[in-house]
Amino acid sequence: MEARRIAGIVLFLVVALLLALLVLADEETGRDDVSPFLDPLFYIKASAVITGAVALLLLFLGNKLKEAQKTALFWLITAPVVISSLFLAGNTIYENAISETGGPIHWHADYQVWVCGQRLDLIDPKFPSNKIGTPLFHEHNDDRIHVEGTVQHIEDVNLGRYFATIGGLLEEGRLRYVAADAEIEVKDGDACPDSSVGTLQVYVNGKRTEGYADYQYYPHPLVPPGDCVIIEFDATASDTTDRICESWAASEWSYGSFKRPAVTIGEHTWQ
Structure with missing residues (x-):
């Protein structure tokens, strides 16, 4: 029961932080026609939130987790980091290519x-x-x-x-x-x-x-x-x-x- 309560609290914090990041990203674009979902910084910040949440789970529940659960958490950290990094690299190349100023x-x-x-x-x-x-x-x-x-x-x-x-x-x-x-x-x-x-x-x-x-x-x-x-x-x-x-x-x-x-x-x- 204690493990479920901790997991629930961490999940709530993750959702709250992701929503906050979405609002802040929308404000920082400065343009109504630009979606925050196209901002690579949003994904980098989101991956940081997810990584931090998983780290908390491992800190409090590490000894109680099975190997399969630990493997799943490992990929939960790895996937957002890899995806956000690839998105940042691709977005940078694309924006420079179509920019009127050439970069x-x-x-x-x-x-x-x-x-x-x-x-x-x-x-x-x-x-x-x-x-x-x-x-x-x-x-x-x-x-x-x-x-x-x-x-x-x-x-x-x-x-x-x-x-x-x-x-x-x-x-x-x-x-x-x-x-x-x-x-x-x-x-x-x-x-x-x-x-x-x-x-x-x-x-x-x-x-x-x-x-x-x-x-x-x-x-x-x-x-x-x-x-x-x-x-x-x-x-x-x-x-x-x-x-x-x-x-x-x-x-x-x-x-x-x-x-x-x-x-x-x-x-x-x-x-």
């Missing part, structure tokens, strides 16, 4: 968000996480867009997708940003505290850009030469901005004189 990338772009003359600071990550967003697409409390991993389609990591990933919104004439002190949402025609009527503008390397939600920043791991993106809601509606990212200023880069090589990936070209 993993590490791109960065710096940005600032200004609303009615006030610079907004994104919420800080909550321990134990060190990022806001997903493993592929995130911010590390540094006002920097990080793209780190294999990207199937370059448009999956454009400026609008970034804001959606961090819990905000960027679309034509509308901005929502989860700042450290409050969630801020503005749209064209809203009034600032000084009663001036604001419009949303996005500047890339000093120049106003149209279709900014679909904008794809320069593909480079360093900033500069990575882009400096200024998002501003106010009444100025200027074609240029004097605001500049700290990384550009520290490197003594200026909007009027910077030079960098052209890059082409698939149908996308950057200058």
Whole structure:
């Protein structure tokens, strides 16, 4: 009876942990069209849970188990580990083969968000996480867009997708940003505290850009030469901005004189 009770408790814990992993995996994908069952990390974590559960059973019931039962538990450990490892290897090869970038990338772009003359600071990550967003697409409390991993389609990591990933919104004439002190949402025609009527503008390397939600920043791991993106809601509606990212200023880069090589990936070209 004692053995059955222990086995029942372990089985309950395994089911609970697997369900928790499924929920967490669904949240970490950051996309509604990606199933957690296609994430190899889910299977690795699941195999770890199963292995731990079997180890507990062997610890508490090892002396009471028959040889056939021990053999079955051995394969219960081996099979998930082998299957998850093979799935990880196959998935990695497949994703790299179909990726528009030809494999993993590490791109960065710096940005600032200004609303009615006030610079907004994104919420800080909550321990134990060190990022806001997903493993592929995130911010590390540094006002920097990080793209780190294999990207199937370059448009999956454009400026609008970034804001959606961090819990905000960027679309034509509308901005929502989860700042450290409050969630801020503005749209064209809203009034600032000084009663001036604001419009949303996005500047890339000093120049106003149209279709900014679909904008794809320069593909480079360093900033500069990575882009400096200024998002501003106010009444100025200027074609240029004097605001500049700290990384550009520290490197003594200026909007009027910077030079960098052209890059082409698939149908996308950057200058």
